[in-house]
Amino acid sequence: MNLKYSKIYFSFLLLFFVTQFLAQNKVPEKLLKKTKGIVDTQTVHSYIQKAIFYRYKDIDSAKKNLFKAIKVAESLKFEYGFAKANALLCYIYNQDDKTDSSFQIAYYCYKIYKGKKNTNEKLFINVLGNLFRYKNKIDSSYKYYNILKELSLSTKDMNYLASSLQGLGVYYLRVNEFKNALSFFQRASTLYDSLGKEKEYAAAISNIALIYGKINRSEDEILMYKKALLIQQKQASKEDMIITLNNIISVYAQLNLLDSCLKYFNLITDVAHHEHLENKIDVAYTNIATAYINKSLFSKGIFYLGKSIEIKKNKNDQRGLLIAYMNIAEAYSGIKDYTNAEKYLKLAYDNKEYSTEIEILSNLYYNLSKLSEIKTNFKFAYFYRAKYDSLILLKNNSENTKIISEMQEKYQSDKKERENVILQKENQLKESNLQKQKSKSWFFIIISILIGLLSIFIFIGLKKQRKINRIIASQKQKVEEHQKEILDSIHYAKRIQNTLLANKEFVNTNIKNNFIYFQPKDIVSGDFYWATQQNNYFYLACCDSTGHGVPGAFMSLLNIGFLSEAIKEKSISKPNEIFNYVRQRLIDSISAEGQKDGFDGILIKIKNSDLQSSTESITIEYAAANNEPILISNNQITELPKDKMPVGQGERKESFALHTLELKKGETLYLYTDGYADQFGGEKGKKFKYKQ
Numbered sequence: 004m005n006l007k008y009s010k011i012y013f014s015f016l017l018l019f020f021v022t023q024f025l026a027q028n029k030v031p032e033k034l035l036k037k038t039k040g041i042v043d044t045q046t047v048h049s050y051i052q053k054a055i056f057y058r059y060k061d062i063d064s065a066k067k068n069l070f071k072a073i074k075v076a077e078s079l080k081f082e083y084g085f086a087k088a089n090a091l092l093c094y095i096y097n098q099d100d101k102t103d104s105s106f107q108i109a110y111y112c113y114k115i116y117k118g119k120k121n122t123n124e125k126l127f128i129n130v131l132g133n134l135f136r137y138k139n140k141i142d143s144s145y146k147y148y149n150i151l152k153e154l155s156l157s158t159k160d161m162n163y164l165a166s167s168l169q170g171l172g173v174y175y176l177r178v179n180e181f182k183n184a185l186s187f188f189q190r191a192s193t194l195y196d197s198l199g200k201e202k203e204y205a206a207a208i209s210n211i212a213l214i215y216g217k218i219n220r221s222e223d224e225i226l227m228y229k230k231a232l233l234i235q236q237k238q239a240s241k242e243d244m245i246i247t248l249n250n251i252i253s254v255y256a257q258l259n260l261l262d263s264c265l266k267y268f269n270l271i272t273d274v275a276h277h278e279h280l281e282n283k284i285d286v287a288y289t290n291i292a293t294a295y296i297n298k299s300l301f302s303k304g305i306f307y308l309g310k311s312i313e314i315k316k317n318k319n320d321q322r323g324l325l326i327a328y329m330n331i332a333e334a335y336s337g338i339k340d341y342t343n344a345e346k347y348l349k350l351a352y353d354n355k356e357y358s359t360e361i362e363i364l365s366n367l368y369y370n371l372s373k374l375s376e377i378k379t380n381f382k383f384a385y386f387y388r389a390k391y392d393s394l395i396l397l398k399n400n401s402e403n404t405k406i407i408s409e410m411q412e413k414y415q416s417d418k419k420e421r422e423n424v425i426l427q428k429e430n431q432l433k434e435s436n437l438q439k440q441k442s443k444s445w446f447f448i449i450i451s452i453l454i455g456l457l458s459i460f461i462f463i464g465l466k467k468q469r470k471i472n473r474i475i476a477s478q479k480q481k482v483e484e485h486q487k488e489i490l491d492s493i494h495y496a497k498r499i500q501n502t503l504l505a506n507k508e509f510v511n512t513n514i515k516n517n518f519i520y521f522q523p524k525d526i527v528s529g530d531f532y533w534a535t536q537q538n539n540y541f542y543l544a545c546c547d548s549t550g551h552g553v554p555g556a557f558m559s560l561l562n563i564g565f566l567s568e569a570i571k572e573k574s575i576s577k578p579n580e581i582f583n584y585v586r587q588r589l590i591d592s593i594s595a596e597g598q599k600d601g602f603d604g605i606l607i608k609i610k611n612s613d614l615q616s617s618t619e620s621i622t623i624e625y626a627a628a629n630n631e632p633i634l635i636s637n638n639q640i641t642e643l644p645k646d647k648m649p650v651g652q653g654e655r656k657e658s659f660a661l662h663t664l665e666l667k668k669g670e671t672l673y674l675y676t677d678g679y680a681d682q683f684g685g686e687k688g689k690k691f692k693y694k695q
Contacts, residue, residue, distance in 0.1 A: 005173060047076045047084035058098070059280070065095055086112060086123040090130050097137055100319050105134055113631060115124060125154055125163045133172050139322065139357055145174045165194035165203065172210060176217075179361065185214040203223040204451070205234040209247055225254050241278045245271055245287075256297065264294040285314035289327060292334070301338045325354040329367055336374065345374055355407075365394040382560055385499040389557060390491060493526050493553060500527050500556055505534035505543070513541045513614055520679075529555020529602075530676045533563050539568050539611045542578075546604025547630070547676035549651070560603050562650075565589065578606040578626035579659040582650050589651045601651015603629035605674045620667045626659045633663070633673040 050072035132147035148170035172187035192207035212227030
């Protein structure tokens with residue numbers, strides 16, 4: 004299990020006036036006095052600047068100053084000041100965890116300026132892109148950044164074009180398309196450099212450094228971060244310095260260089276305490292904790308992770324908490340404190356909705372699976388392993404599809420190029436034929452040249468084709484290896500499923516004359532048989548879950564869990580009421596969007612004393628959903644009553660019926676699913692069916 008290193012990517016997608024004002028550490032006295040005298044456009048700017056000053060110190064004072072700025076701007080019909088104040092108010096409401104208010108203001112202002120193609124329209128397109136990104140709705144953020152890019156190109160606004168490129172770079176970083184992310188960040192950095200915007204340029208090269216880290220170019224990553232740090236120190240941009248220092252510590256933690264980590268950690272804490280920015284160093288605590296844990300200094304690591312979690316809670320940073328909970332859980336696992344490890348992994352699982360990144364979520368499910376296995380909770384081990392395998396399969400399929408698509412595009416491009424070359428040569432050949440009468444010698448020379456060139460192109464084309472074939476064969480081998488890994492996981496799942504089925508010895512102890520025929524078509528099965536005892540009664544279920552293979556097996560585990568919950572935890576005794584309870588649990592859990600998942604089956608209940616006695620008959624209570632029990636008595640087959648509805652979402656929702664049967668000596672009762680009757684075979688490959 005590997006600790007997640009926390010990095011912060013720069014996203015200088017805020018308003019340009021915000022970045023300029025934030026560089027100042029105090030509000031100039033002349034601007035403070037200005038608001039007390041003549042009311043003009045400078046008054047609006049003064050209120051905005053004071054709001055920025057109070058933003059991280061007294062959020063209520065920041066809001067009050069913005070309300071004043073908006074009021075004055077409206078009275079002066081000062082559109083630019085009105086737009087700037089509202090935009091900053093959006094960010095402050097978002098900072099105060101009032102995202103609904105921030106979106107309401109942003110949409111309202113965007114509606115005012117939409118279609119005007121001016122700075123204010125671009126301002127609120129940018130604001131919406133940022134707000135969606137903060138809310139982790141990256142597809143929506145991509146939409147607005149792309150709109151901003153196109154509008155900036157059409158109006159030749161290089162400032163907002165650079166901002167849109169930064170936003171698109173962040174989008175591609177979030178979806179793990181590092182090549183595209185690097186391209187957008189490099190284009191943004193070039194623009195900022197040409198515009199002389201050092202602050203934004205430093206942000207862009209920091210994002211480039213982050214991409215270098217993703218593709219394991221650690222030396223280039225550190226060089227870029229240090230380059231950004233020099234610019235930020237020159238500008239005295241303390242908050243930006245903290246972000247860059249965090250990232251430098253992260254790299255050194257990955258390289259297991261504790262002394263270098265401590266050097267930059269001490270620097271970042273000094274800056275934070277001096278500038279009263281302690282709420283900005285939660286990531287630094289996480290990274291120094293990682294460095295300590297890599298040196299097996301677990302107590303120090305856990306201490307700093309706790310401080311990081313405390314800050315993230317105060318900031319309501321849910322995605323950050325997800326990663327922090329995973330980190331501290333893995334630290335506790337390192338010292339075999341599985342109780343605390345489980346506590347924090349469950350907290351991380353509760354926060355999983357705040358990340359769409361496959362790397363983070365797959366690591367969470369893998370750790371939950373391994374911990375469940377250590378604690379011998381095989382049902383949950385299988386559940387989390389299935390989720391982990393699904394994400395890995397999704398990732399591998401996505402990567403393989405992308406590679407094959409690129410190769411196919413390259414092949415088609417080469418093919419078209421060869422066809423164009425051949426066509427061109429054929430035209431030349433026709434032209435040479437027209438000159439045949441003039442000079443036979445030139446004719447043969449041209450023909451020879453054309454044949455030679457054609458041979459070269461064919462040779463090159465065949466060589467390229469062979470290379471492509473080798474690449475495709477290599478990718479096919481990788482896909483087969485991934486399939487083998489998945490198959491191994493399914494075999495592992497089979498062992499887990501077998502432990503949850505009714506134990507043969509347990510069934511023999513309670514029902515002396517019995518037989519069980521269980522032969523799944525796939526490795527794992529949706530059909531299951533299950534038994535338990537409760538309050539001197541023996542319960543036996545024979546059921547067919549929705550689906551086949553892995554999906555069916557997953558449903559069987561869920562169904563077994565709900566049957567056990569009804570009998571063991573809820574102390575429901577009657578088979579029909581047990582089915583009623585399980586049906587409602589299935590509807591509440593997995594049928595919220597209309598899915599009709601559940602099972603068909605039979606559940607019987609027999610008193611233990613009847614099973615142990617030698618009486619002439621025993622009393623059996625049962626409930627049957629779509630499958631009817633079969634009774635054989637005096638060589639006569641009788642299909643017993645059933646309810647024609649499943650245990651799950653269906654067209655009928657009335658209560659299941661409770662049936663009673665007196666089973667006499669010499670009689671045989673069969674419980675079954677449709678698996679045998681539904682098998683395909685014979686000369687015509689048809690279903691076996693019940694009639695046979």
